[in-house]
Amino acid sequence: MSIKALIIGNSDGIGLAVTRILLKKKWDITGISRSKSSIEDPLYKHIVANVQDNNYVEHLKSIIDDNKPIDSCIYCAGIGELLDPSNMEKETEIFNVNLIGMVKTVTHVIPSMLRSGKGHFIGLSSVADEMLSSEAPSYHASKAGFSNYLESLALHLKPKGVFVTNVRFGFVDTKMAKSNIKPFMMSVDQAVIHLLKCIEKKPARYTAPKIIIPLIKFRDFILRLSL
Numbered sequence: 001m002s003i004k005a006l007i008i009g010n011s012d013g014i015g016l017a018v019t020r021i022l023l024k025k026k027w028d029i030t031g032i033s034r035s036k037s038s039i040e041d042p043l044y045k046h047i048v049a050n051v052q053d054n055n056y057v058e059h060l061k062s063i064i065d066d067n068k069p070i071d072s073c074i075y076c077a078g079i080g081e082l083l084d085p086s087n088m089e090k091e092t093e094i095f096n097v098n099l100i101g102m103v104k105t106v107t108h109v110i111p112s113m114l115r116s117g118k119g120h121f122i123g124l125s126s127v128a129d130e131m132l133s134s135e136a137p138s139y140h141a142s143k144a145g146f147s148n149y150l151e152s153l154a155l156h157l158k159p160k161g162v163f164v165t166n167v168r169f170g171f172v173d174t175k176m177a178k179s180n181i182k183p184f185m186m187s188v189d190q191a192v193i194h195l196l197k198c199i200e201k202k203p204a205r206y207t208a209p210k211i212i213i214p215l216i217k218f219r220d221f222i223l224r225l226s227l
Contacts, residue, residue, distance in 0.1 A: 003028065006030050006073045008051065008075045009075065009076035013172075014124065014188055014192060017192045018074065018195050019039060021196065027043065032051075050097075051101030051104065069118075071118070074123075075121070079093065119162045120165065121150075125143050125167060126143045126169055129147040167206050169186070172191045
C-alpha cells in the first residue's frame with residue numbers, strides 16, 4: 001500500500017527535492033505551492049495556491065479523505081526578508097506564511113490523522129527560532145512561534161498515535177539563505193537526507209547540523225548583552 005502524503009511549499013528547494021525522492025519510493029503525493037510544479041508523475045498531483053489565499057483551506061479540505069487518510073504531511077513553505085523599517089509591509093506576510101499557514105494546515109490535517117489513529121506531521125523550522133535578530137526579526141520570531149507550537153503539539157499527540165516533528169535547519173543553500181554570514185551551509189541534498197531520517201525516526205525535534213547549535217547560543221548571548 002502506498003503512503004499518502006501532502007507537501008506544502010514544494011515547487012523548489014527542499015520541498016521539491018524531497019517530493020522527487022519520495023515519488024521514487026512510490027509515495028502518493030499531493031503538493032501545494034504558489035508556483036507550478038516541474039514534476040510529471042502519475043503518483044503526483046499539484047495544486048497552485050498560496051497559503052495566504054482565502055481558498056487555501058478549501059484546497060486542504062478537498063485533499064483530506066477519511067477513507068484514504070493522509071499518512072504524512074510536510075510543511076516546507078517559508079519566506080524571509082531583511083528588515084526595511086521604511087517599508088514594513090512584508091513583515092505581516094512573513095508571519096502569515098511561516099507561522100499562520102502552518103497552523104491552518106495543522107488545524108485541518110491533524111484531526112484527520114487522529115480519526116485514522118496514525119500520521120506524521122513535519123514542519124521545517126530553523127535554528128533562528130532561538131535567536132534575536134536585528135537583520136530579520138520577523139523571520140526569527142515566526143520560526144520561534146513555529147517551533148514552540150509544533151513541539152508542544154508533539155507532546156500532546158504522541159500518546160494518541162500521531163507524531164509531530166519540528167525540523168530545525170541551519171543555513172541551507174536555497175533562496176532563503178539571505179544572511180551575510182552563512183556558517184556550515186548545507187546543500188539541498190544534505191537537507192533532504194536529514195529529512196528522510198526524520199520521516200523514519202519521527203523525533204519531536206531534529207536539528208542539523210548539530211555543530212551550529214553552540215555557535216547560535218553564543219551569538220544570541222552576545223546580542224542580548226548589547227540590549
